Amino acid sequence: MTVKQISVFVTNMTGGLAEVSGVLGSSGVDIRALSIADTKDFGILRIIVDAPDKAVSALTGSGYIVKVTEVLAVPIKDAPGGLSEVLTVLAEAGIFIEYLYAFATRTNAQDAYVVLRVPDNEEAEKALTSKGIKLLAPEEIYNI
Amino acid sequence: MERYYQPEIECASREQILDWQNERLVKQVRHVWDNVPYYRKKMEEKKVTPSDIKGVDDLYKLPFLTKDDLREAYPYGLLAKPLRDCVRIQSTSGTTGRRVVAFYTQHDVDLWDECCARAIVAAGGTNEDVCHVCYGYGLFTGGPGLNGGSHKVGCLTLPMSSGNTDRQLQFMVDLGSTILCCTPSYAAYLAESIIERGLQDKIKLKAGIFGAEAWSEEMRQDIQKKLGIKAYDIYGLTEISGPGVSFECSEQTGMHINEDHFIAEIIDPDTGEVLPEGSKGELVFTSITKEAFPLLRYRTRDICVLSRKPCSCGRTHVKMSKPMGRSDDMLIIKGVNVFPSQIETVLMEQGYAANYQIIVDRVNNSDTLEVQVEMTPEMFSDKLSQVAEMEKQLVGALKSMLGILSKVTLVAPKTIQRSEGKAVRIIDKRKI
């Protein structure tokens, strides 16, 4: 059970981010989660949105280079040790995490989530569900 | 089967070509001596008179002309015909200093058109073709030259000029353009746009004639593959007439120089000495049939090699290699000679778009080289480490090609200026 993450190539972080969110906003797409990885010259903006297909066509239509990747979204207990529990499960299963980022929702402050990019989604999902950790379904995250 | 526009000229025997050249050169030197005081003075300084020039073998005795001469003689100093006999001017894009203006009589326009017609026929053009010309029209020779050649061949000519990609594509689809004439960078751009819009099945292009810019073999392969065409190189310069001074045939291994109109020499750019056939050096042209603006021994600054090896196409005129660089484009960075074409080759090999910009600067008395290249959807990744690794690989490949370290900057697509005439490839910020 994976969710679609959209990565966008941006060269000027401040102006670039404003532009990207402008493009999404004017096509009625809402950003659910966001993370940035950057160097001195460019950055990769990773977002999870309510309508991925619409976002991709709006962005490519505006000349952006985008890439869609399937990632895992895991709810974590909004309490001390919440994230650590998930990471421990993956570490014990020997699963390498390429990157991760966390986000909370506005509807229910009690809910926090972590987005995980791993080499093999299925393997990671199996490890997590076997320990009773449920993954977020696409509909759930898009509709948060 | 190979087709020719003027087979009796294009496939003439070596002896015949030499006969033409000897006779025309003698006549041309006399014409220039009589009508161009600027060049006559140069000849007098070298103690040469028209009677010393009995044929091509005596060519080396004549003084050179350079771009500086053209600027100094601007506008009328090298004009060899009264203005009432002239019908046209063209002018170079003039990157530095004063523009260069070239004059044409109707005879000169006709011979230029004829040269372009040879190029179009060599690319497979016939009167059944739709020739889509998106070189710039106006002072730039690209548009008018190919336009004239296309008329001579009898193609349906679309005088599109440059820019407005939407309109270019619409005409290309609606009117079924079969031959595309433009700069290679614009051809690459059009190819991208065609793929982006999924128009591949709607275009009927079969050949492209691309010039006015340096481009590599890799770029040719890329354009050929993307557009499903055969891409032919064409060479020329306003000073000598315009595009069509030389052109490629089906063999695609160099460009046949129209030797019945232009005599080519290769010289050592430092000493001015004529080099034996097969040597790499600066290309020099002598225009032997033009009336209004007949330049003798004009130094092009293009570095290339001439070859008289028989060509499989049947043409007998000498072939020149693609210019390997220009002595004025050649950058000396940290004491090393760098040609933009070398950088282009590396980019294509590494899978980047052919669109790039080179920025040279001097920081703390040391030269810096930055190569800006556009990110492509194929190269992009959501993982920073992967993009950083690609960047590192490119830096390594550039280092091994150029021998010096460069900084690579990945920029957003379509941010490097192009599409209008010549792409701006080099920005030299050094103040020396």
Ligand SMILES: [Zn+2]
């Ligand atoms: Zn040939």
